[in-house]
Amino acid sequence: xxxxxxxxxxxxxxxxxxxxxxxxxxxxxxxxxxxxxxxxxxxxxxxxxxxxxxxxxxxxxxxxxxxxxxxxxxxxxxxxxxxxxxxxxxxxxxxxxxxxxxxxxxxxxxxxxxxxxxxxxxxxxxxxxxxxxxxxxxxxxxxxxxxxxxxxxxxxxxxxxxxxxxxxxxxxxxxxxxxxxxxxxxxxxxxxxxxxxxxxxxxxxxxxxxxxxxxxxxxxxxxxxxxxxxxxxxxxxxxxxxxxxxxxxxxxxxxxxxxxxxxxxxxxxxxxxxxxxxxxxxxxxxxxxxxxxxxxxxxxxxxxxxxxxxxxxxxxxxxxxxxxxxxxxxxxxxxxxxxxxxxxxxxxxxxxxxxxxxxxxxxxxxxxxxxxxxxxxxxxxxxxxxxxxxxxxxxxxxxxxxxxxxxxxxxxxxxxxxxxxxxxxxxxxxxxxxxxxxxxxxxxxxxxxxxxxxxxxxxxxxxxxxxxxxxxxxxxxxxxxxxxxxxxxxxxxxxxxxxxxxxxxxxxxxxxxxxxxxxxxxxxxxxxxxxxxxxxxxxxxxxxxxxxxxxxxxxxxxxxxxxxxxxxxxxxxxxxxxxxxxxxxxxxxxxxxxxxxxxxxxxxxxxxxxxxxxxxxxxxxxxxxxxxxxxxxxxxxxxxxxxxxxxxxxxxxxxxxxxxxxxxxxxxxxxxxxxxxxxxxxxxxxxxxxxxxxxxxxxxxxxxxxxxxxxxxxxxxxxxxxxxxxxxxxxxxxxxxxxxxxxxxxxxxxxxxxxxxxxxxxxxxxxxxxxxxxxxxxxxxxxxxxxxxxxxxxxxxxxxxxxxxxxxxxxxxxxx
RNA sequence: GCGGGCGUGGCGGAAUGGCAGACGCGUUGGACUUAGAAUCCAAUGGGCAACCGUGCAGGUUCAAGCCCUGUCGCCCGCACCA
Numbered sequence: 001x002x003x004x005x006x007x008x009x010x011x012x013x014x015x016x017x018x019x020x021x022x023x024x025x026x027x028x029x030x031x032x033x034x035x036x037x038x039x040x041x042x043x044x045x046x047x048x049x050x051x052x053x054x055x056x057x058x059x060x061x062x063x064x065x066x067x068x069x070x071x072x073x074x075x076x077x078x079x080x081x082x083x084x085x086x087x088x089x090x091x092x093x094x095x096x097x098x099x100x101x102x103x104x105x106x107x108x109x110x111x112x113x114x115x116x117x118x119x120x121x122x123x124x125x126x127x128x129x130x131x132x133x134x135x136x137x138x139x140x141x142x143x144x145x146x147x148x149x150x151x152x153x154x155x156x157x158x159x160x161x162x163x164x165x166x167x168x169x170x171x172x173x174x175x176x177x178x179x180x181x182x183x184x185x186x187x188x189x190x191x192x193x194x195x196x197x198x199x200x201x202x203x204x205x206x207x208x209x210x211x212x213x214x215x216x217x218x219x220x221x222x223x224x225x226x227x228x229x230x231x232x233x234x235x236x237x238x239x240x241x242x243x244x245x246x247x248x249x250x251x252x253x254x255x256x257x258x259x260x261x262x263x264x265x266x267x268x269x270x271x272x273x274x275x276x277x278x279x280x281x282x283x284x285x286x287x288x289x290x291x292x293x294x295x296x297x298x299x300x301x302x303x304x305x306x307x308x309x310x311x312x313x314x315x316x317x318x319x320x321x322x323x324x325x326x327x328x329x330x331x332x333x334x335x336x337x338x339x340x341x342x343x344x345x346x347x348x349x350x351x352x353x354x355x356x357x358x359x360x361x362x363x364x365x366x367x368x369x370x371x372x373x374x375x376x377x378x379x380x381x382x383x384x385x386x387x388x389x390x391x392x393x394x395x396x397x398x399x400x401x402x403x404x405x406x407x408x409x410x411x412x413x414x415x416x417x418x419x420x421x422x423x424x425x426x427x428x429x430x431x432x433x434x435x436x437x438x439x440x441x442x443x444x445x446x447x448x449x450x451x452x453x454x455x456x457x458x459x460x461x462x463x464x465x466x467x468x469x470x471x472x473x474x475x476x477x478x479x480x481x482x483x484x485x486x487x488x489x490x491x492x493x494x495x496x497x498x499x500x501x502x503x504x505x506x507x508x509x510x511x512x513x514x515x516x517x518x519x520x521x522x523x524x525x526x527x528x529x530x531x532x533x534x535x536x537x538x539x540x541x542x543x544x545x546x547x548x549x550x551x552x553x554x555x556x557x558x559x560x561x562x563x564x565x566x567x568x569x570x571x572x573x574x575x576x577x578x579x580x581x582x583x584x585x586x587x588x589x590x591x592x593x594x595x596x597x598x599x600x601x602x603x604x605x606x607x608x609x610x611x612x613x614x615x616x617x618x619x620x621x622x623x624x625x626x627x628x629x630x631x632x633x634x635x636x637x638x639x640x641x642x643x644x645x646x647x648x649x650x651x652x653x654x655x656x657x658x659x660x661x662x663x664x665x666x667x668x669x670x671x672x673x674x675x676x677x678x679x680x681x682x683x684x685x686x687x688x689x690x691x692x693x694x695x696x697x698x699x700x701x702x703x704x705x706x707x708x709x710x711x712x713x714x715x716x717x718x719x720x721x722x723x724x725x726x727x728x729x730x731x732x733x734x735x736x737x738x739x740x741x742x743x744x745x746x747x748x749x750x751x752x753x754x755x756x757x758x759x760x761x762x763x764x765x766x767x768x769x770x771x772x773x774x775x776x777x778x779x780x781x782x783x784x785x786x787x788x789x790x791x792x793x794x795x796x797x798x799x800x801x802x803x804x805x806x807x808x809x810x811x812x813x814x815x816x
Numbered sequence: 817g818c819g820g821g822c823g824u825g826g827c828g829g830a831a832u833g834g835c836a837g838a839c840g841c842g843u844u845g846g847a848c849u850u851a852g853a854a855u856c857c858a859a860u861g862g863g864c865a866a867c868c869g870u871g872c873a874g875g876u877u878c879a880a881g882c883c884c885u886g887u888c889g890c891c892c893g894c895a896c897c898a
Contacts, residue, residue, distance in 0.1 A: 218819095218820055218821065221819065221820055222819090222820085222892090222893055222894080224819090225818090225819065225820090225893070225894055226893090228894085230897070232898080248897090248898070249898060250897090251898075262898090304896080327896095328896090329898090330896080330897095331896075331897065331898090333897090334897045335897070335898070339898045340898080341898085342898090346898065348896055348898075351896095414897080415897095416894090416897055534892085534893095538893085608828095608829095608839080608840075609828060609829085609840085609841095610829080611829070611830095614822090614829090616828070616829085619827080619841080621827090621841055621842080622840075622841070625841060629840085631855090632855095635855095679829070679839080680830065680831095680838080682839075682840090683829095683838065683839035683840075684839080685839095686839055687839070690839095693856095759835040760835095761834095761835085761879080763878080764878055764879055766835060769835080802878065803878095804834090804878055804879080806834050806879095809834055809835075810834050810835070810879080812834085812878055812879070813878095814878055
């Protein structure tokens with residue numbers, strides 16, 4: 001138990017400084033300061049289990065070190081924390097155990113608050129928000145009402161994703177491989193009337209806005225992909241009976257190759273176009289398609305199925321009469337729900353045409369090669385009248401123009417992004433503030449009546465209906481418009497609605513009159529650096545951007561993007577390299593390590609042992625090494641502190657070397673912290689400690705320099721090991737808090753060395769090394785290395801054609 | 817299928833086109849010790865060597881882990897989006 005023999009009693013030290021920081025209000029944003037603001041935000045916690053897991057520490061610890069670094073740099077740092085407290089797990093837990101979600105959530109939050117405090121992070125608890133509190137969800141409901149007013153919240157019947165296990169609908173974003181994101185149950189489709197947010201209205205801006213964001217490229221790409229912009233053409237095909245079918249295509253250059261048209265089974269014209277003889281077959285098919293599960297539909301290998309409606313339509317360009325089919329390889333929810341099938345130039349259409357014996361007509365030819373059907377690339381248009389000979393984009397432009405001249409359609413942009421379904425048939429969420437009146441329809445709850453309170457005494461055992469629907473007192477109310485009897489909407493809002501604006505509420509968390517004051521928000525927002533998991537790329541991070549833009553357009557904000565810079569932490573795996581899980585039996589509990597080594601050691605290990613954005617497997621030995629490093633640091637700091645300054649102190653090469661090490665560390669650690677390159681930052685601090693040890697081994701020492709170096713060491717370490725550094729700072733006679741000290745600045749002069757070791761190469765092979773003055777010109781360097789015997793031996797009898805000098809690093813003589 | 821990322825010692829991981837392997841773990845040797853799993857010091861990519869080494873094969877360059885082309889493997893996201 002050698003680590004507990006340290007001079008410091010870790011737990012006592014941690015407690016002491018946490019109390020002092022709190023008392024001095026060191027952790028909060030200083031509303032009076034005129035220093036530039038810096039908003040560091042970590043994604044808030046879901047109060048699930050009772051304790052923080054390694055993932056929490058990995059997210060919050062290093063991010064806090066970044067925040068503390070920013071503070072020492074002179075920024076007025078705002079780093080709030082709160083709880084995303086509504087949601088399914090609490091409700092499922094309640095169903096299992098009978099403990100009410102409110103009770104379990106509150107208990108979990110209390111525990112987590114204590115643990116977050118024990119982490120020693122610089123959270124501004126005065127700004128804490130909990131989304132399940134009335135004071136918060138009142139404004140979540142208010143948000144809904146504003147979106148409704150603006151026409152961005154609407155209700156419609158639509159096929160939706162239903163999770164039979166969670167007994168609720170899910171957003172598209174919450175369906176992963178046809179399964180519920182939470183419980184992995186296969187999702188089924190249901191037709192339900194639900195509330196949607198019109199995020200598609202912002203599709204284009206959500207896409208273009210990405211360009212200016214300092215976000216991981218991968219995340220931007222995921223959002224781009226999710227938004228899925230596609231430029232194509234809408235074309236109208238008239239049926240023989242006079243109906244009009246609009247299809248969407250990105251390949252209007254293939255229009256002369258259309259051999260049939262396909263509607264999604266859910267297409268509104270499907271039954272109308274069906275001839276009497278085909279009625280039965282079509283009805284059967286529609287039923288079959290409706291029953292097919294998401295998993296089946298998603299399967300790429302699944303054979304295409306479909307049915308002929310009996311009707312025909314006319315190709316607006318060629319005038320050909322072609323059959324109309326239904327097939328579930330066409331999606332009702334994308335484009336127009338209908339496509340023109342070109343078997344020769346589309347793999348799906350090709351497969352379908354083969355199966356149903358439909359014609360395959362080549363209208364595109366490969367340039368300079370044999371055309372193998374289906375040929376899906378761009379090529380030369382053939383068999384297409386006046387468009388023959390055109391290629392790719394040129395052909396599409398000409399044909400689209402022609403189609404719009406005919407009044408039969410034209411260019412069209414489509415997005416894959418769908419509107420965000422926000423209704424949930426669950427209890428533990430913010431009630432949707434809408435009243436359904438038999439006379440007036442869906443009426444928004446007047447703002448003055450907010451919040452619509454979530455009742456406590458609710459039967460939340462699931463039966464496929466909203467639990468609130470069974471609460472008579474909640475449900476029955478009067479219509480705000482006509483005063484007649486009416487019912488409340490029994491659904492609650494998706495919890496992602498709550499988390500779409502919490503970063504704004506932090507700026508003004510106790511406002512009772514509005515969700516936030518514009519002035520307060522302007523002071524703090526946008527978030528300068530946002531840190532959280534990558535799994536939110538197409539959910540929370542997209543929704544929050546949508547909210548920001550919508551609020552801007554409603555005049556509540558004047559910035560376009562909520563999060564300027566985004567950093568994803570990696571995932572800490574179990575020691576076996578697998579994701580930590582109870583079933584793997586590889587869960588590492590922070591608590592044991594915190595007890596033995598302390599919060600700082602734990603945080604340091606998390607920073608040092610992994611590349612922050614990569615994560616990786618946990619390793620027990622790593623934390624021991626950190627404890628050793630801290631011991632080593634403490635010893636040398638205290639030892640140097642005991643030294644007495646002498647009248648005459650040496651000032652030669654050794655001192656220059658120590659000062660170089662000191663300034664090098666300052667320079668590099670700062671840059672590394674800025675870049676979230678914590679592992680290298682700690683490595684540079686370790687090097688500095690090693691350099692001090694080395695210098696300390698000398699006979700004659702410059703104590704003044706050593707003391708200054710040790711002081712800088714403590715300051716560099718402070719953001720990463722906050723309690724430990726405070727304690728050391730106090731012991732070496734520091735005044736006030738270490739976090740009130742400015743971050744050390746490197747002395748550029750000390751970083752310039754008189755001499756550097758060059759690798760001396762002849763014909764790009766290293767021959768020897770040479771220590772040369774850094775003041776030499778390139779020609780002088782060449783001259784100097786040519787005097788070296790080993791070099792002479794290599795160039796003997798040859799002519800030096802060229803000499804490349806990379807200052808301070810390499811000399812390369814090219815000789816032959 | 818599409819998009820993105822990653823392949824470096826025994827291990828975690830470093831390297832603005834410029835001495836590959838920083839820092840740490842582990843290992844080995846030494847010191848101090850009755851003792852050491854503590855601490856300190858030293859060595860540590862492979863090979864006796866010439867040399868060889870960043871998944872593999874090419875290319876560009878005075879110089880390539882880094883840039884280019886191809887290829888293999890792994891991971892992540894999307895996926896019948898017309």
